[in-house]
Amino acid sequence: MSSQVVRSIAVLGIFALLDVSRVAHAAEVPSHKAGLWETTMTLNGGAPTVKKLCFAPEWEKKMLELTVKSCAKYEVKKEGSSWVVESECDLGGQRYTGKTVSSGDFTSTVQSESTSTSKDGAKTTMKTDAKWVGVCGPNDKPGSIVR
Numbered sequence: 001m002s003s004q005v006v007r008s009i010a011v012l013g014i015f016a017l018l019d020v021s022r023v024a025h026a027a028e029v030p031s032h033k034a035g036l037w038e039t040t041m042t043l044n045g046g047a048p049t050v051k052k053l054c055f056a057p058e059w060e061k062k063m064l065e066l067t068v069k070s071c072a073k074y075e076v077k078k079e080g081s082s083w084v085v086e087s088e089c090d091l092g093g094q095r096y097t098g099k100t101v102s103s104g105d106f107t108s109t110v111q112s113e114s115t116s117t118s119k120d121g122a123k124t125t126m127k128t129d130a131k132w133v134g135v136c137g138p139n140d141k142p143g144s145i146v147r
Helices: 003-026 057-069
Strands: 035-043 049-055 071-079 082-091 094-104 109-118 123-134
Touching: 057 071
Parallel strands: none
Antiparallel strands: 035 049, 035 123, 071 082, 082 094, 094 109, 109 123
């Protein structure tokens, strides 16, 4: 699997984490708080990667629209205290079928576990833990990754 595809899957995982809150918000469930979110991602059981992301509701809406455009299927449902996204999306010229299960209060913490399978059968798993850590810096733009 190319590094571009792995990067695309990781980014889609972040978007799925954010997208669930947009759908949750529409159902009167709290959405992400605007500000700086720290995400810890583990891809295929490897070493965790920690990134900070400056988040804003208008950016979230734009990312949801872009994500859904690349997907033939993008279904969200509530199961108990978790939100489940099932999708079939094109990333890096390859079709992926995936499932993301997210939980948390969606205002200060979110935990997600994602699995995806490419058309050629390659499987990817990703675990993401995100927490709100404060306001974005004065020079941070929504969607920017902050060190």
